[in-house]
Structure formats: structure tokens, C-alpha cells
Amino acid sequence: xxxxxxxxxxxxxxxxxxxxxxxxxxxxxxxxxxxxxxxxxxxxxxxxxxxxxxxxxxxxxxxxxxxxxxxxxxxxxxxxxxxxxxxxxxxxxxxxxxxxxxxxxxxxxxxxxxxxxxxxxxxxxxxxxxxxxxxxxxxxxxxxxxxxxxxxxxxxxxxxxxxxxxxxxxxxxxxxxxxxxxxxxxxxxxxxxxxxxxxxxxxxxxxxxxxxxxxxxxxxxxxxxxxxxxxxxxxxxxxxxxxxxxxxxxxxxxxxxxxxxxxxxxxxxxxxxxxxxxxxx
Amino acid sequence: xxxxxxxxxxxxxxxxxxxxxxxxxxxxxxxxxxxxxxxxxxxxxxxxxxxxxxxxxxxxxxxxxxxxxxxxxxxxxxxxxxxxxxxxxxxxxxxxxxxxxxxxxxxxxxxxxxxxxxxxxxxxxxxxxxxxxxxxxxxxxxxxxxxxxxxxxxxxxxxxxxxxxxxxxxxxxxxxxxxxxxxxxxxxxxxxxxxxxxxxxxxxxxxxxxxxxxxxxxxxxxxxxxxxxxxxxxxxxxxxxxxxxxxxxxxxxxxxxxxxxxxxxxxxxxxxxxxxxxxxxxxxxxxxxxxxxxxxxxxxxxxxxxxxxxxxxxxxxxxxxxxxxxxxxxxxxxxxxxxxxxxxxxxxxxxxxxxxxxxxxxxxxxxxxxxxxxxxxxxxxxxxxxxxxxxxxxxxxxxxxxxxxxxxxxxxxxxxxxxxxxxxxxxxxxxxxxxxxxxxxxxxxxxxxxxxxxxxxxxxxxxxxxxxxxxxxxxxxxxxxxxxxxxxxxxxxxxxxxxxxxxxxxxxxxxxxxxxxxxxxxxxxxxxxxxxxxxxxxxxxxxxxxxxxxxxxxxxxxxxxxxxxxxxx
Numbered sequence: 148x149x150x151x152x153x154x155x156x157x158x159x160x161x162x163x164x165x166x167x168x169x170x171x172x173x174x175x176x177x178x179x180x181x182x183x184x185x186x187x188x189x190x191x192x193x194x195x196x197x198x199x200x201x202x203x204x205x206x207x208x209x210x211x212x213x214x215x216x217x218x219x220x221x222x223x224x225x226x227x228x229x230x231x232x233x234x235x236x237x238x239x240x241x242x243x244x245x246x247x248x249x250x251x252x253x254x255x256x257x258x259x260x261x262x263x264x265x266x267x268x269x270x271x272x273x274x275x276x277x278x279x280x281x282x283x284x285x286x287x288x289x290x291x292x293x294x295x296x297x298x299x300x301x302x303x304x305x306x307x308x309x310x311x312x313x314x315x316x317x318x319x320x321x322x323x324x325x326x327x328x329x330x331x332x333x334x335x336x337x338x339x340x341x342x343x344x345x346x347x348x349x350x351x352x353x354x355x356x357x358x359x360x361x362x363x364x365x366x367x368x369x370x371x372x373x374x375x376x377x378x379x380x381x382x383x384x385x386x387x388x389x390x391x392x393x394x395x396x397x398x399x400x401x402x403x404x405x406x407x408x409x410x411x412x413x414x415x416x417x418x419x420x421x422x423x424x425x426x427x428x
Numbered sequence: 429x430x431x432x433x434x435x436x437x438x439x440x441x442x443x444x445x446x447x448x449x450x451x452x453x454x455x456x457x458x459x460x461x462x463x464x465x466x467x468x469x470x471x472x473x474x475x476x477x478x479x480x481x482x483x484x485x486x487x488x489x490x491x492x493x494x495x496x497x498x499x500x501x502x503x504x505x506x507x508x509x510x511x512x513x514x515x516x517x518x519x520x521x522x523x524x525x526x527x528x529x530x531x532x533x534x535x536x537x538x539x540x541x542x543x544x545x546x547x548x549x550x551x552x553x554x555x556x557x558x559x560x561x562x563x564x565x566x567x568x569x570x571x572x573x574x575x576x577x578x579x580x581x582x583x584x585x586x587x588x589x590x591x592x593x594x595x596x597x598x599x600x601x602x603x604x605x606x607x608x609x610x611x612x613x614x615x616x617x618x619x620x621x622x623x624x625x626x627x628x629x630x631x632x633x634x635x636x637x638x639x640x641x642x643x644x645x646x647x648x649x650x651x652x653x654x655x656x657x658x659x660x661x662x663x664x665x666x667x668x669x670x671x672x673x674x675x676x677x678x679x680x681x682x683x684x685x686x687x688x689x690x691x692x693x694x695x696x697x698x699x700x701x702x703x704x705x706x707x708x709x710x711x712x713x714x715x716x717x718x719x720x721x722x723x724x725x726x727x728x729x730x731x732x733x734x735x736x737x738x739x740x741x742x743x744x745x746x747x748x749x750x751x752x753x754x755x756x757x758x759x760x761x762x763x764x765x766x767x768x769x770x771x772x773x774x775x776x777x778x779x780x781x782x783x784x785x786x787x788x789x790x791x792x793x794x795x796x797x798x799x800x801x802x803x804x805x806x807x808x809x810x811x812x813x814x815x816x817x818x819x820x821x822x823x824x825x826x827x828x829x830x831x832x833x834x835x836x837x838x839x840x841x842x843x844x845x846x847x848x849x850x851x852x853x854x855x856x857x858x859x860x861x862x863x864x865x866x867x868x869x870x871x872x873x874x875x876x877x878x879x880x881x882x883x884x885x886x887x888x889x890x891x892x893x894x895x896x897x898x899x900x901x902x903x904x905x906x907x908x909x910x911x912x913x914x915x916x917x918x919x920x921x922x923x924x925x926x927x928x929x930x931x932x933x934x935x936x937x938x939x940x941x942x943x944x945x946x947x948x949x950x951x952x953x954x955x956x957x958x959x960x961x962x963x964x965x966x967x968x969x970x971x972x973x974x975x976x977x978x979x980x981x982x983x984x985x986x987x988x989x990x991x992x993x994x995x996x997x
Contacts, residue, residue: 320784320787324798333802337787
């Protein structure tokens with residue numbers, strides 16, 4: 148039950164797979180932050196003389212799209228948006244899920260039943276429909292996309308935290324605190340949540356890729372980030388709309404590749420953390 | 429007599445640290461040898477070495493262990509598997525952790541017969557059923573169909589002992605097989621091992637930390653301390669004339685007579701009136717507490733004696749306001765405890781399992797200071813000062829305050845638990861089985877600490893345990909609980925030396941007397957609930973009369989302060 152960040156990280160670092168995932172993510176993060184600043188192109192200006200250039204031609208490392216915009220810069224600008232949305236949404240999901248699950252578990256009885264059934268109901272509604280409704284109501288900004296994603300994705304965290312809470316509630320150290328007259332909030336924040344740190348972290352790490360994927364799907368369908376701002380999903384959408392897959396495959400496949408590899412790396416890392424946690428129990 | 433096991437100059441080290449040092453021991457055919465030592469003395473490692481379970485890649489092994497004139501350590505693994513289970517059997521301490529939880533008992537119990545004697549599964553199951561019936565398991569078919577978690581600890585251990593004996597091994601090693609089990613069931617299991625040994629001519633090595641228990645079952649005893657055998661001999665001789673300090677220490681931790689302090693007019697601190705706690709689950713009502721009334725006087729140590737399931741934990745939770753009773757009242761100095769504001773400062777509790785009673789993420793300083801944090805608001809420095817003082821009072825150095833619970837030993841953790849309870853300067857301390865996870869020597873240290881605190885701060889104790897020896901050592905009065913009721917209450921000498929209620933008598937006999945009282949006991953140990961309106965035990969008690977079936981007995985006085993709830997008086 149003891150969760151120590153140091154030993155968990157050490158265990159995770161023993162796995163080569165985890166190293167691979169971590170390195171890829173670091174590279175992507177660094178490029179997302181730095182690359183657009185160091186490139187001579189800006190990703191917005193149209194250049195009709197340079198449309199649909201192949202990768203590695205005329206200084207365009209990833210080639211250009213239908214408007215002559217440099218894809219290298221656009222991909223990394225897209226990375227900024229996709230990753231930011233993914234991480235923010237995952238964090239908000241974590242906060243909502245933890246509080247909801249913790250309260251449900253702590254109250255127990257009928258309150259717990261009702262709260263869990265509500266969460267189940269929310270879970271059973273197809274995420275896409277909810278997200279579409281919210282973005283339709285609130286417009287296509289980053290903010291509304293993050294909000295929409297957060298509202299639908301917290302249920303898995305809630306379930307995990309509630310399970311841990313139910314178990315921790317019966318521990319003697321919670322009883323000892325009650326014998327001192329501790330109230331519910333004290334017990335939740337001082338005793339229960341600190342002992343869920345591992346599960347919450349893993350949940351967070353695995354929520355990021357789902358959020359990234361959800362956002363990409365949204366944008367791909369045209370419901371998320373709208374051009375000229377672009378997330379990876381939007382780039383795929385544009386590629387789909389404007390380019391021919393046989394003649395200019397790179398316009399579609401480059402952003403797709405980055406979505407895939409980011410998700411794989413995040414999932415691998417999250418899995419390794421999960422394994423490291425489980426192996427200690 | 430033939431020697432079947434001979435351990436010669438055996439030493440075991442791990443990374444330079446000596447675990448066993450020059451052990452010389454032998455076991456003859458048909459004898460029961462007890463190996464007694466406190467925790468950490470190396471007794472379990474010795475048992476594992478006999479079975480060849482300590483791999484020479486990890487440990488440094490010197491010396492020889494001869495079983496049937498063959499050196500265990502020189503045998504290849506293949507030969508060893510033929511010996512384990514068939515010639516040497518082993519019974520471990522906690523049945524629920526070494527039995528496979530997803531396999532039914534039938535498969536697990538018949539495994540040795542199947543693998544070693546090549547008896548087919550159906551025939552083996554038949555044999556085991558007959559065996560179980562002989563061991564007083566009432567419904568062997570149901571037993572075989574159950575999973576381990578559906579059985580109680582005692583039942584599971586009986587099955588395991590049957591499994592071990594099924595292949596008629598020459599030697600059975602039992603490593604603390606009864607340490608986590610109640611006294612009465614413990615007694616029946618020891619008797620079982622003893623009978624089997626006599627019947628089949630099996631030798632037994634019985635490992636325990638309890639010298640008195642060893643005396644009940646063994647012929648010879650070897651006392652082991654820090655990896656060495658310090659004393660060996662006939663068990664009665666060693667008990668009467670211990671020759672070494674270590675043996676004397678182990679013996680000391682057992683019960684002794686004490687002069688009773690004369691009764692001074694005392695103030696009633698806590699009054700419990702007709703407390704009831706009912707748990708509903710479907711159609712069944714679990715009456716955890718069924719009308720408990722009790723008074724606790726200032727400065728006394730009240731012992732509550734009872735086996736698991738009698739309601740003592742529920743009682744302690746209600747007294748500390750962790751739980752609300754279904755009906756009944758608890759008064760502190762005349763006022764209902766649920767309406768006193770700072771009650772938590774007055775009554776505190778020490779828990780049984782020191783590991784689960786502390787948040788593993790918190791440092792010792794924060795754990796001990798929790799009372800102050802919740803009930804007062806003190807500054808950082810004052811808080812630390814209070815914590816250091818409390819730690820000193822329980823005999824711990826202040827450097828402990830920066831550590832985490834998992835870095836301390838069991839005895840140290842329990843002391844931290846006591847420090848935590850003392851930080852608000854309570855008047856009453858409830859101890860819920862604080863010593864059951866400690867070995868006898870640590871238990872003695874803990875009890876000494878309790879006595880010291882009692883004298884220093886005039887604490888009132890409510891000491892809950894199933895261990896009569898401990899109550900005999902420190903309590904002034906003892907209340908005996910069974911299935912949610914108090915069946916007898918009186919001074920310590922009255923209860924220990926002159927018990928009156930049939931249940932009390934059985935408890936005392938099972939743990940203190942040497943004679944074979946179990947066969948003649950007035951109670952049958954049965955797990956069935958008995959909820960009818962008469963005396964709860966009329967179906968179990970052999971002396972039950974008609975009146976017992978119809979009327980529930982109240983506590984009536986026999987003599988002075990000695991009360992009992994039974995129609996026979």
C-alpha cells in the first residue's frame with residue numbers, strides 16, 4: 148500500500164519499453180515547444196508556388212499542404228494544441244473523478260449507490276454525442292473542447308478511487324482518526340486520498356491518450372479545433388478534405404503517425420507505472 | 429529409540445549475517461519436540477532448512493542435516509520433492525495465506541495422496557473424507573466442497589493437518605500452527621496433532637514462541653535464541669528449572685500470582701447501560717452486542733475476556749464514539765458520551781494491528797500528533813515538543829519521529845500507537861488486543877509499559893483480549909464476554925482461580941491447566957448461532973435445564989463483586 152514516487156519511478160525505468168515511450172514523449176514535447184520558433188516558415192502563410200511539395204524538398208522537412216503551408220511547423224503547432232488539450236482535460240477529469248469517487252465511497256450506503264448509478268448513466272451515453280452537443284452549444288474553442296472532454300471522461304477515475312476508498316475506510320488508522328473526532332473531509336484529504344496516489348496517477352497517465360484521441364476524433368470530424376488553428380486531428384481532417392491519398396499521402400499520414408506514436412508511448416508509460424504499482428502489493 | 433532426524437553443527441548465514449549458529453539437535457521416532465523461541469530467533473529458518481527450502485545459492489550453509497541417514501543439503505531437488513509431503517510434512521501458521529484461494533479443499537487435500545502415493549482422485553477424496561470424519565469435522569462432504577475462505581482458521585488447519593498425515597510421513601513440522609487462533613480451538617488442534625502422532629508413530633517438531641503451549645504437547649523442548657540452541661531437555665524439567673536467562677525470560681512472560689490490592693472506595697468513571705448493537709443483513713440480524721451493562725471505576729484495569737466474535741471490538745468502537753449503538757447508553761461521569769464536546773480528549777484507543785492502524789504515508793511525528801491537530805491548534809514547535817515528550821514516555825527515542833511506520837519493528841509501532849493515544853492526556857485508555865501480534869517477550873515489555881503508565885498518570889484501562897495470561901497479569905477485574913453478552917464478571921483472582929460460569933471455566937481450563945480437560949468440557953464448540961429467547965447457550969451447554977431454554981439469565985451476584993449470568997446458581 149505504500150506508494151513512494153522514487154521506488155515506483157525506479158521500477159519503471161528498469162523497463163526498456165518504458166524508456167522508449169518516455170524518450171519519444173520527451174522528444175515530441177521538446178519539438179512541440181521549440182520547433183516552430185526555429186523554423187523559417189510560419190505555418191499560416193499561403194504560398195501557391197509551393198503547394199503539395201514532398202517531404203524533404205526546398206527546406207520543407209515534412210513537405211507542404213494544399214495551401215503551401217509548411218507541414219513541419221504545422222505538425223508541431225498541432226502538437227502544442229493536441230497535447231495541451233489532452234493533458235488539461237486529463238487533469239480536470241482526475242480532479243472531478245477523485246472528488247466524486249472519494250465522496251461516494253466515504254459516504255457509502257444509499258448515497259454511494261445513487262452516485263455510482265449516476266456515473267454509470269453518464270458513462271453509458273456515447274461520449275461523442277455529449278461532446279458534440281457541448282461544442283455546438285459553446286462554440287469551437289479550445290476551452291469548450293476541454294470542457295466537453297472533461298465532462299465525459301472522469302468516470303473511470305471515480306470508480307477506481309471509490310474502490311480504494313471503500314477499502315481504506317475500514318482501516319484502523321481511519322478509525323483512530325475518528326476516535327479523535329475527525330470529520331469526513333479531514334479523513335478524505337489526510338488519510339484516504341494520499342493512499343490512492345498511485346491509482347490516481349496511473350489513471351491520469353492513461354486518461355491523457357484517451358483525451359488526445361478523443362480530441363483528434365472531434366477535430367477530424369470538424370467539430371473540434373477549426374482551421375487555421377490546427378490540432379493534429381484538424382490536420383488529418385484537412386488532409387482528408389484537400390489532398391489525394393495516392394498523390395499526396397504525407398499530408399494525411401504525418402499527423403496520423405504522430406497521433407498514433409504519442410498515444411502508444413503514453414499508453415506504454417502508463418502501463419509500466421501500473422505494473423510497477425501492482426508488483427508492490 | 430531410532431533417530432530419524434539429526435542436525436549436526438548446522439549454520440546458516442545470509443550475506444555474512446548469521447541466522448543459525450552451530451545447531452545440534454535430533455528427533456527420535458515417535459517423539460514430539462518443541463522448538464521455542466521469540467520472534468527473530470531463527471526457528472522458522474530452521475524448519476525451512478530441514479525441508480531443504482533454503483537454496484544454497486542464496487544462503488551460506490554449513491553442517492549437515494541427516495534425515496533417514498541422508499544429508500538433505502546434498503540431495504538433488506528431484507529427490508527432495510519425493511521427501512517433502514511424503515516423508516516430511518509441514519503445517520504453516522496462517523492457513524488462509526498458504527492455501528490456494530481459488531481451488532476447492534477437495535483438490536488441495538488430496539494432492540499429496542495423488543502425487544506421492546499415486547492414488548486416483550476419487551479414491552483419495554474418499555480416504556480424506558473418512559479421515560476428516562475421524563478428526564471431528566461434522567460434515568466432511570461440505571468441507572471438501574468449500575473454498576479455503578469459507579472455513580474458519582481452526583477448520584482449515586484441521587484439514588491441513590489431515591492432508592499432511594494422509595501420506596503417513598515420518599516427521600511433521602508445525603510452524604506456529606495455532607498462533608492466530610483462539611484458545612479453545614488452539615487446544616483442540618494441539619490435541620489433534622498429539623493424537624495423530626501417537627496413532628501413526630509420527631514425530632513432530634512443534635515450533636512456537638509460547639513455552640506453556642509447548643509444555644502441553646511436547647515431550648522434549650529446545651529453546652532457541654538468536655540462532656543458537658541455548659537449552660534442551662525434558663519439557664517439564666525445563667519449565668520447572670530453567671537454566672538460562674533466555675528460557676527464564678520466556679517463562680516469565682507467563683502467568684504469575686499477584687497480591688490483590690485492597691478495594692478502596694472508587695469513583696465510577698464510565699457507565700455502560702444495556703448496550704445493544706444489531707446489524708441487519710437480509711433476513712438475519714447479527715446481534716453483536718445484546719444487552720451489555722458494565723461500570724468502569726477510576727484507576728482500575730478492567731479486562732474484557734472473550735473470543736473472536738463475542739462483540740468486544742464493537743464495544744470498544746462504541747465507547748470511543750466511532751460507532752453509534754442501536755440502543756442503550758454510555759455515560760461518562762453521568763453524561764451521555766455522544767453529547768460531550770471534548771470526549772475524544774478523555775477516552776482513547778490502542779488498536780490490535782499496528783500496521784493497519786497507522787497511515788503508511790505519514791511520518792511518525794504526524795501520526796502521534798494527530799490528536800493535537802484535530803482537537804487543538806498548536807504551533808509547529810509546541811507540537812513537536814509534545815510529540816517528543818510522548819515518545820519519551822513510551823520509551824522511544826525522538827529520532828523515530830521522522831521515520832515511516834514500515835521502518836519500525838512491531839514492538840516499536842505498538843509503542844507509537846500508545847504515544848498517539850496519550851497525547852491528549854486521556855483518562856481512559858481502551859486497548860483492543862494490543863499484544864496479539866507480538867511474541868511473548870515483547871508482550872511482557874508492553875505490559876510493563878502499561879503498568880508504568882498506570883502508576884505515573886493514573887490511567888484507567890479497559891483491556892480487551894482473548895489471552896487469559898495477559899489479563900491475569902495486569903487486570904484488577906475481568907468481565908467475560910460471549911456472543912454479545914457478559915456472562916461473568918468479578919475480580920481477577922475470582923475469575924482466574926474460581927470461575928463459575930461454564931463458558932468461563934472452559935476458557936480458563938483450556939489455557940492454564942495442564943490436564944486433559946477438553947474431553948470433559950461442558951460446552952461443545954459450535955459455530956451455529958443461537959438466538960432464541962432463553963439462555964443463549966442452552967443448546968451448547970450440557971448442563972442446560974428447561975428453565976435455561978425459556979428464560980435468559982441476568983447477572984446475579986454470587987459473592988461480593990462476583991456476578992454470573994446462569995440459571996444454575
